[in-house]
Structure formats: structure tokens, C-alpha cells
Amino acid sequence: MALNYFKFLIIIFLFPAIGIAQNPSTLYQNWKASMDNRKDTDPNNDYIPILPDFSYAGYHNGERGLPSVFTQTYFNVTDFGAIANDNVSDKDAIMAAISEAEQNPNGGVVFFPPGRFIVNDANVDNLSEIIKVTKSNVVIKGSGSGDGGTELYQKDNTTHPDMETKDWVCPYLIQFTNNEDSVNNYITDVTENAERETYTINVANTSNISVGQWIELYVKNSSSSFIAEELAPYTSADLFEPQNLKLVNNGVEVREIHKVVGKTTNTITFKEPIHRAINAAYNWKINNFAVLEEVGIQDLKYTGGFVWKHIHHRAPQELYPGEPVGGPHAYLSSSGWSGIQFNHVVNGWITNVEFSNMSQVAQFKFSGYCSALDNEYTGNPGHNYISTNSATGCLIGRNLDSTIGIWHGCGLNAVSIGNVIWRNENPVNGNSGMEVHASQPRANLFDVCKGGFFFNMGGSTGALPNHLKNLVLWNFEGVSYQSTEVKSWRPNSETKYAKFLMPIISGLKGFTMSEEPNQFQENESPGIHVDEESLYEAQLAYRLNGNLPNWVTRINSVSGVEMSQQVLDLTIGEQAILEATVQPETADDKTVSWVSNNETVATIDSEGRITAWSPGVAIITVTTNDGSFVATSNVNVNNVALNKNVVVSSEPQIENPGTAAVDGDFDTRWSAEDFPQWLEVDLGALKTIYKTELVCFEDRAYHYTIEAKSDLETSYNKIVDKSSNTEGGFQNNPITDEFVPVKARYIKITVTGADSYSGTWASILEFRVFDRSSLSTTDRSLDNVIIYPNPFTSQIKLRHLNANFKTLKITDVIGREVVSKKIKDMNEVDVTVVNETNPVGIYILKLIGEGVVRTFKLVKM
Structure with missing residues (x-):
């Protein structure tokens, strides 16, 4: 029986069925056997595979995709003085927006609406001044890299005092850095x-x-x-x-x-x-190793000013004819227009950025486990594409060079180790070589890439070899300095450059290697790709129990969802629309479901329409049907304390101010140390109040009293006494106090201690005050019109018109008519707003009916 089984296995091996793997990699099988042995025995056994394990490269070790939905506050650069398309530098405004985001406790998204923004202009800017991000959780995000998106225009080069003698030293203009140097403690x-x-x-x-x-x-x-x-x-x-x-x-x-x-x-x-x-x-x-984390740049175009023919380490001859290699203006070609650098960053990213007319595009320096994915280079080719510099475990993948060829394609230099250059495509015309720039890189992977290899790779003679042990070239396809007998270590008799220490090669197509001694460690399957198309993907799938994440496979799965408003302020009977933006835009299933946790306060229908019914707070949750991603919005009904002015007894923590107790956001709080502490809210006008709610940090059961008064001159009257409270103040179940309605403008809560809490901090997430007033019984149909989204990009929606209007008109701020539409007997209208001469800015909407005109301000982004 055993003999027959053995014969059957031989038949399968000699005559494989159609579709069974034809060219498996022995190198990969060696690696897998080592991993299997570690799983079965000791993870630190002595069975060391030939191949390094590259599966940990990239953002969060490749285990999750790059973020597309953000919970941080958005800081629109136009709110800080930037104006798109005005041909005036926006550098100061951009740095102001970044500074504001850095001061925010949870970081922020520095957002660019559509249009061109100038980031470096010699007429007004200090060209040596760098745009820096120095705090974690700060993201630079545009409105897209294609037509109608955002463009950052680096009009002029950056400068350095030594640039005329060291042409490579002009700094990257945008730097994510904690200002650490190369020496770590x-x-x-x-x-x-x-x-x-x-x-x-x-x-x-x-x-x-x-x-x-x-x-x-x-x-x-x-x-x-x-x-x-x-x-x-x-x-x-x-x-x-x-x-x-x-x-x-x-x-x-x-x-x-x-x-x-x-x-x-x-x-x-x-x-x-x-x-x-x-x-x-x-x-x-x-x-x-001190780091920044969760920082990135995405969804925009980055255009430089390098528009001349690139000559390696030589000035543009169109400007300086005859100037030799290394001359005083060579920096214009080598580093003048250097874009983005990450320094001491982990889990950072660059994605969906189109680069054009650059000297150097981007670099991960002294950084780890960052990703540069799905970027493109267009326009005039320059010196370097995206590379690592003394980095560990970074992933540079699916990047395209659409030009005739950047001199150094995607790659690595200095003491880089464990990095993966994955599925990048450079021209296969001899103009461009993947970068391997010497200064002691080790154990790096070029995986399923196209381009040039063993030439145009960089490195001075003093910095050689280009690469030390365990460089892996996997299923590479392209060209070299010649088509056959290519040497990885070229002797000095051929060239003083190009020295690679015995790479590990598998599935190389396009040229053949020399069989001379010590030209490679392994060279399996020359001329034919191995079945394991991508080594990185094969190793990652093995580590993740046979499953590749969706970001790798590009299955159009949902990656997140964003709510149009995180806090809503409504009165009884009022309606509003919430919109859920499902990410990515290409997701196959964008359907969502809505739910209110308190339908006595507010309900929501399947289209995101909220109706407010009674005083209180309802948490509206939207859930994607694909992936069950959630986002929430806090609907405050008749909460007359929401976003009102406050005065506090103490505010020792800048990140936890008194205003945070009335902002409707559970992620912020007011904190003050040493009891007692008090917070006073000015309701802005006399209100008839009857109920308060208190949400406490870490659900603490605070002891407190609440007082009210009608004006500044009168004394406070106590309306709530919870000096012996033992009840915790939970997000979904706040401490609620109802009392005989009183007229008041000022409300004061004093925290005197806490039950089952040994600390001395008064920390309040939310303090709410409710009145009982509702909409009057008169016809309010004219007040129920809903217009969304606002701000908008191209289309607005009007709901609950109730056939009250005959004509809709939209004008710009100087009265020029943009849209005119008949809307008689209509309840709902969708309007597209296009105005090429003034594409962004303020617009005026008028709804005209029988004896009535309603006017609204719109903001087009």
C-alpha cells in the first residue's frame, strides 16, 4: 500500500495537472521550512533560512492598510490665509495651519481644498526655511492628485550654505521630523x-x-x-x-x-x-529611538521647478552652458527641488501623490515601517524618486515613473536594512536604474519591479560597496548595462563603481548574470519568473495565516466611514441631514445602516434624516454593511449650554480647557486639580431650564452642586445638591438631575470630591443644560428647509421645501447670477453649481415664493 502511494506521488510530480504550479521557488520553500520548524519547535532555533523575512515591512508591519478616514480635527489652510490659484505664496499660512494642528491634543488633518497653492517663492519666502511637522498624528491631505484636485507648487528651490560645493545638500522642503539627529541615546x-x-x-x-x-x-x-x-x-x-x-x-x-x-x-x-x-x-x-507616529501626506499633486534636462551632478546646461560636473550650480539638478522627507518616523506614509519636475522626490530617513504606496512621477525627470536612507522595514510600492526615466528610480541608501521595494515600474530603456546608493545597506528586497539594475544606482567610490550581504532581487524584469554576462561585482578594470556583494536572485528576466565566481549567492530560475510572484506577499500571507490584507489584493472593500458632523445642535421639532462618507470611493458596497441610542430624544431614518423630539442627547451611529466600520454624531436637543462661554476656577492643562466641557465632544474634557473646582456657563440669554446632565472622565461618581442665577448682579441659588453622589457619569448614561423649572442665564457646577476615586482631579467630559421650549404652534414650514452639504464642492441638495417656493436663484457675492431654476410645487431639489470664473468662495441662495423670500449663504470649496 505504501509503495502504491509513493508511485502515485511520482506520477503527480512528473505529469502535473493543468493549473498546478510549474516553477516553485526552492528559495521560498527553504524559507517556509524554516518558519514551519520555528512554529513547531523553538522560535529561536538555529535553522536560519537563506532569505531574510521581509514580511514585517511597511505601515504597521503590513497588517493594515493606510488610513483613508481620520478622526482628527481638520485644519483648512484657507482658514489661515491661504488662497488657491492667486499666484501668491501660501507658505506662511500652511505653517500656521500645521502649528495649530500640532497644538491640538489629538493632532489634526491639514487640509487643502482644490486648486494650486505655492509653497516656496523666492519673492517673499525664506528659501532655507523648512515646512516642518514635529508632532504625531498630523496629516497633510489634499482633495485629490488628478484634475480638480490639489497642487502644491514648489516654485523655487530650497537653499543650503554649502550647496555650491556640495550639490546634494539642499534640504527637503516638507519634513516630518522630531528634530532628532542621527545619534540616539x-x-x-x-x-x-x-x-x-x-x-x-x-x-x-x-x-x-x-x-x-x-x-x-x-x-x-x-x-x-x-x-x-x-x-x-x-x-x-x-x-x-x-x-x-x-x-x-x-x-x-x-x-x-x-x-x-x-x-x-x-x-x-x-x-x-x-x-x-x-x-x-x-x-x-x-x-x-524617539519617533513621530501616524503622520503622512496624501491626495495631492506636488510640482517642482526643475524643468531642464537632467545631467547627473551637473548644472542645467540650458542655464549654465559648459559648467562642469560638480560645478557651483549643480545643486539645481541634484537637490534643489527636494520634496518630502520623514526623519525619525514610524508608521508614516505617502500615498496618492503625483510628483512632477523634481530634483529629489521623497525619502524615509532614520525611520521605520513607513509606506510609500500608489504614487506617480510625471513631467520632467530629475535625480531621485522615493528612497530610504538608513531606514528599517519601509515599504516603497506600486509607484510608477511615467517619464523617460528618473536617473535613480525607487530604492535605498546608507545603512538601510529590511526594506522592500515592491511592484514599482520604471522605464526599461536604459535611462533609469533602481537606486542602491552604497554606505552599507544590507538585507533589502527588490520585489516584482521593472526598470534598470546594476547601473545608475549611485554611491561614491568611498562609500562602496553599493550593497552588502542579502540583497534579494525577486522576479525582476528589466535591463542592465549590458544584456548578457552582467556582473554584480564589476572589477576595477571595468569600472570603479558598481559593487554588489553576492545578491540572492530569483526569476530574473531581461538580462542574464555572469557565471564567474562570487557574482551571486543564488541565481535560481534565470529567464523564468518563479511561481511565488511576490516574495513580500508570499511571506506576509504566510505570517498572517494564509491571508493577504485587502490593501495588498486591492479588493474594493470598505476601509472606514466618516460622519458629516460629529456634533449637532437642534431644537424640538427641528430636522437635519447627516451624511456618511464611505471610504474608499471605489468601495463596492457603500450601503450603511443608521441607529439612534435614544429615540425619545431624536430618531433617524434610512437616509440619515434626523428629527428632534425632546430635550436630551442622542448618539447617532452609522455602520457600514461591509466591514462594520462605525462613526458617530452627538445630537444635542435643547442643550442650551452647548458651545456657550464658560469661566472656570482653574485651567492647569492647556489641552483640557473649560470649553471642552460644553463642546458636545466625548473625546475632549475640562480638567482641574485639587477639589473644589467649579465651572460657570453663560447661556447667553434667560432660559427656562429644568434638567442637567453630567458625563465624567473615566465614569467617576463626582460629588457636586449646581447653582443658577438670572443675571450677574444677583446671587446664585442652589438647584441640585449631589454632595454625596455615588452614581457614575457614563457616556451612554450620564448623571441626570431634573428640578422645578427655573429662569436662569448663568449655571455653575462645583465639584467637591468623588466616590470610589482617590485622586484629586475634577475632569468633566460634558456638562449639559436643557430647557423645555419647543417650536411655536404657528406654521414653521418656511423654517424647516434643509440645505446640504454646506460647504459644498459642486452640488447642493434642498429638502422640505413643501411647495412654498416658485424660483431658486444662486448668485456670487457681487451679484452675478450663477443658477436660476423653477421649483414650483417641488419639495426636493438637487442643484449643480458651476462657475469657472469663480470656482470657490461665497455664494448667495435665494428661494422666492408668493410674498416670501428666504436667503442663505453657501460656501463652495
């Missing part, structure tokens, strides 16, 4: 050896290391044995002018960024595997 020493692709290392002491902390695994050592180990099987004598080699003179340097997920007294465990074997004799260290 020392924590402890590594005490024992560790194999690459393992997760746990021994250290001298872990008392200053926390689980969840970002650290840098670091070594810099000029030991001759260490240098020999790095270069083997070659030696420094195989490189041009070995006496000038930085690796020899400055030492071997490795930087790996990792997140600590476990520790004991003398060990720390990382989430990601290490990619360079550790010999503790060379004085490896653990450094602290």
Missing part, C-alpha cells in the same frame, strides 16, 4: 551573540526598556575582523582606492529599528526579526 549593551532572523537578544540590563518602546539596535566598529566579515569573500583591496573607504576608516555600522514586545531581566524580544547576525564582541548596543 544609549540604553544598554548587547551581551550575547544572536543569529539573524531571530527575535530575542540578551542585554546587560532592561530596567530602562519598556514593552511597546521603539529602540535602535546599533553597532559601529572598525575592527579589521569585522570589516573582513562584512566584505567576504571580497576584501577592501577589491575596491577602488581602499585607503579612502568609509567602511574601513569609519567602521562597520548597523542600525535596526525595532519595537519591544517582551522582556525579562536580561532579554528583550522584538516584534520583527533582526536582519544582521550579532557578534557581541563588536560592542553592539541598544539605543532609545
Whole structure:
């Protein structure tokens, strides 16, 4: 029976059925066997695969897609003085908007409406001044990268004092940075050896290391044995002018960024595997790594001013004919128009950005696990596309060069390790090479890319080799400096450049490698792609139990949902429309369901129409049917304290001001230390109040009293005494106090202590005050008109017209008519507003009926 089964397996192998894999990768099977062995036995076993594990690269280690919906506050640059399409610099306004977002406790989205915004203009701007984002959770977001979207125009180059002698030093204009330099603070020493692709290392002491902390695994050592180990099987004598080699003179340097997920007294465990074997004799260290997190730029076009023919490290000859390589104006080509840089960032991103006319596009420097996905380069090709610089585990993927070829395509340089250059396409015409820019990169992957390799890759002779061990070239298709007998390590007799230390190659198409000794570590399946099309995807799917995330497969699944308003202020009988924006726009199923948690206060129908019924607060929740993503809006009915002026006894925390107690937002609070503390609300006018509600931070059961008075001159009267309260104030079940209705303008709550809470902080999420007034019994049909969205982009919707109007007119602010429409006997109208001469700004809507005219202000974005 066993013999027959064995014969059956041989038949299957010799005569595979149609559709069964034809060219599986032995390298991948070797890697998978190592992973299987670790699952079954010890995760730190000695079975080390040939291939590094690249599956942890990218935003949140590839486990989730880039965000498309944001909960942070939006800061529109036009609110800070920026004006689209006016040919005037908007740099100051943009920096003001970023500053405001940085001061917000939860960060913010710096938003650009459609149109062109100038970000660097020599006529008015300091060209050496950088636009910086220095806090986490700050996102720069436009209105799209295509026609009708946002364009940032870097009219003039950035400057640096040394640019005339060092043409590469002009800084990136937009920088996400915590202002750290390359030196990170020392924590402890590594005490024992560790194999690459393992997760746990021994250290001298872990008392200053926390689980969840970002650290840098670091070594810099000029030991001759260490240098020999790095270069083997070659030696420094195989490189041009070995006496000038930085690796020899400055030492071997490795930087790996990792997140600590476990520790004991003398060990720390990382989430990601290490990619360079550790010999503790060379004085490896653990450094602290201070970072920004959750920062990104997306949905816009970034245009520079480099419009001349690019010549590598040479000034545009159209401007400076005859100026030699490295001349005083070479910076215009090399770095003058440098766009975006991330420095000391983890989990950052660049996505849906069209770049054009740039010297250098973007760079992840001293950063980890960031992603640059789905970007495009158009216009005039320049020096560099998107690259890493001393970064760990970044993913640069699905980026397209639509020009005749940027000199250095997407790639990496310096002590970059564990990065993945994935599914990028550069021209296959010999104009462009994927960047591998020397200065000791290790263990990086070029995965399913198209373009050029082993030429136009960068690196001075002193910084060589271009790449050290474990460069992986997987299913690459393209061209090289010649079509056959391509050498990864070219001898000095051929060129003093182009030195790659025995890459691992699988499925290479377009050119063939030399079979001379030490030209590669492995070269499987030359001329035919292997079945595992993408190594990154295969390894990621393995780690995630056979499943690839939707962001990889590009299944049009819902990734989030946004509510048009997070807080609503209504009176009894009033109606409003909430809109749910499902992300992404290409999602296949955008259907949602609505629910109110308190239908006695407010109900909502299937179209998002709210009706207010009684005083109180209802939390409206919208849920996507695909993915069950949710967003909420707090509907306040007859809450006369909402967004009113307040005075407080103390406001020690800038991020937790008194106004936060009456803003309708559960994510903000007023906090003051040491009881008693009080908060006074000016209702703005005399109100007949009968009920209050209190929502407390961490559901605390505060002791408090509430007082009311009709004007400033009179004394307060106590209307609520909860000095012995034991009831917690929950978001969905606030502490509610009803009392005999009183007329009051000023309301004061005094917190004197708390039950079952040993702290001394008075922290209030929401304090609400309700009156019983409702709409009058007279006909209010003219007041029930609903207009949305406002602000709008191209279309507005009018509801509840109740056949009261005959004509609709829209004019701009100087009275020019934009729209005129007959609406007799209509209850609902949809209107498209297009005005090419004044596409954004204020408009006036008039509804004209029999003896009645209603006027509304509209804002077009």
C-alpha cells in the first residue's frame, strides 16, 4: 500500500495537472521550512533560512492598510490665509495651519481644498526655511492628485550654505521630523551573540526598556575582523582606492529599528526579526529611538521647478552652458527641488501623490515601517524618486515613473536594512536604474519591479560597496548595462563603481548574470519568473495565516466611514441631514445602516434624516454593511449650554480647557486639580431650564452642586445638591438631575470630591443644560428647509421645501447670477453649481415664493 502511494506521488510530480504550479521557488520553500520548524519547535532555533523575512515591512508591519478616514480635527489652510490659484505664496499660512494642528491634543488633518497653492517663492519666502511637522498624528491631505484636485507648487528651490560645493545638500522642503539627529541615546549593551532572523537578544540590563518602546539596535566598529566579515569573500583591496573607504576608516555600522514586545531581566524580544547576525564582541548596543507616529501626506499633486534636462551632478546646461560636473550650480539638478522627507518616523506614509519636475522626490530617513504606496512621477525627470536612507522595514510600492526615466528610480541608501521595494515600474530603456546608493545597506528586497539594475544606482567610490550581504532581487524584469554576462561585482578594470556583494536572485528576466565566481549567492530560475510572484506577499500571507490584507489584493472593500458632523445642535421639532462618507470611493458596497441610542430624544431614518423630539442627547451611529466600520454624531436637543462661554476656577492643562466641557465632544474634557473646582456657563440669554446632565472622565461618581442665577448682579441659588453622589457619569448614561423649572442665564457646577476615586482631579467630559421650549404652534414650514452639504464642492441638495417656493436663484457675492431654476410645487431639489470664473468662495441662495423670500449663504470649496 505504501509503495502504491509513493508511485502515485511520482506520477503527480512528473505529469502535473493543468493549473498546478510549474516553477516553485526552492528559495521560498527553504524559507517556509524554516518558519514551519520555528512554529513547531523553538522560535529561536538555529535553522536560519537563506532569505531574510521581509514580511514585517511597511505601515504597521503590513497588517493594515493606510488610513483613508481620520478622526482628527481638520485644519483648512484657507482658514489661515491661504488662497488657491492667486499666484501668491501660501507658505506662511500652511505653517500656521500645521502649528495649530500640532497644538491640538489629538493632532489634526491639514487640509487643502482644490486648486494650486505655492509653497516656496523666492519673492517673499525664506528659501532655507523648512515646512516642518514635529508632532504625531498630523496629516497633510489634499482633495485629490488628478484634475480638480490639489497642487502644491514648489516654485523655487530650497537653499543650503554649502550647496555650491556640495550639490546634494539642499534640504527637503516638507519634513516630518522630531528634530532628532542621527545619534540616539544609549540604553544598554548587547551581551550575547544572536543569529539573524531571530527575535530575542540578551542585554546587560532592561530596567530602562519598556514593552511597546521603539529602540535602535546599533553597532559601529572598525575592527579589521569585522570589516573582513562584512566584505567576504571580497576584501577592501577589491575596491577602488581602499585607503579612502568609509567602511574601513569609519567602521562597520548597523542600525535596526525595532519595537519591544517582551522582556525579562536580561532579554528583550522584538516584534520583527533582526536582519544582521550579532557578534557581541563588536560592542553592539541598544539605543532609545524617539519617533513621530501616524503622520503622512496624501491626495495631492506636488510640482517642482526643475524643468531642464537632467545631467547627473551637473548644472542645467540650458542655464549654465559648459559648467562642469560638480560645478557651483549643480545643486539645481541634484537637490534643489527636494520634496518630502520623514526623519525619525514610524508608521508614516505617502500615498496618492503625483510628483512632477523634481530634483529629489521623497525619502524615509532614520525611520521605520513607513509606506510609500500608489504614487506617480510625471513631467520632467530629475535625480531621485522615493528612497530610504538608513531606514528599517519601509515599504516603497506600486509607484510608477511615467517619464523617460528618473536617473535613480525607487530604492535605498546608507545603512538601510529590511526594506522592500515592491511592484514599482520604471522605464526599461536604459535611462533609469533602481537606486542602491552604497554606505552599507544590507538585507533589502527588490520585489516584482521593472526598470534598470546594476547601473545608475549611485554611491561614491568611498562609500562602496553599493550593497552588502542579502540583497534579494525577486522576479525582476528589466535591463542592465549590458544584456548578457552582467556582473554584480564589476572589477576595477571595468569600472570603479558598481559593487554588489553576492545578491540572492530569483526569476530574473531581461538580462542574464555572469557565471564567474562570487557574482551571486543564488541565481535560481534565470529567464523564468518563479511561481511565488511576490516574495513580500508570499511571506506576509504566510505570517498572517494564509491571508493577504485587502490593501495588498486591492479588493474594493470598505476601509472606514466618516460622519458629516460629529456634533449637532437642534431644537424640538427641528430636522437635519447627516451624511456618511464611505471610504474608499471605489468601495463596492457603500450601503450603511443608521441607529439612534435614544429615540425619545431624536430618531433617524434610512437616509440619515434626523428629527428632534425632546430635550436630551442622542448618539447617532452609522455602520457600514461591509466591514462594520462605525462613526458617530452627538445630537444635542435643547442643550442650551452647548458651545456657550464658560469661566472656570482653574485651567492647569492647556489641552483640557473649560470649553471642552460644553463642546458636545466625548473625546475632549475640562480638567482641574485639587477639589473644589467649579465651572460657570453663560447661556447667553434667560432660559427656562429644568434638567442637567453630567458625563465624567473615566465614569467617576463626582460629588457636586449646581447653582443658577438670572443675571450677574444677583446671587446664585442652589438647584441640585449631589454632595454625596455615588452614581457614575457614563457616556451612554450620564448623571441626570431634573428640578422645578427655573429662569436662569448663568449655571455653575462645583465639584467637591468623588466616590470610589482617590485622586484629586475634577475632569468633566460634558456638562449639559436643557430647557423645555419647543417650536411655536404657528406654521414653521418656511423654517424647516434643509440645505446640504454646506460647504459644498459642486452640488447642493434642498429638502422640505413643501411647495412654498416658485424660483431658486444662486448668485456670487457681487451679484452675478450663477443658477436660476423653477421649483414650483417641488419639495426636493438637487442643484449643480458651476462657475469657472469663480470656482470657490461665497455664494448667495435665494428661494422666492408668493410674498416670501428666504436667503442663505453657501460656501463652495
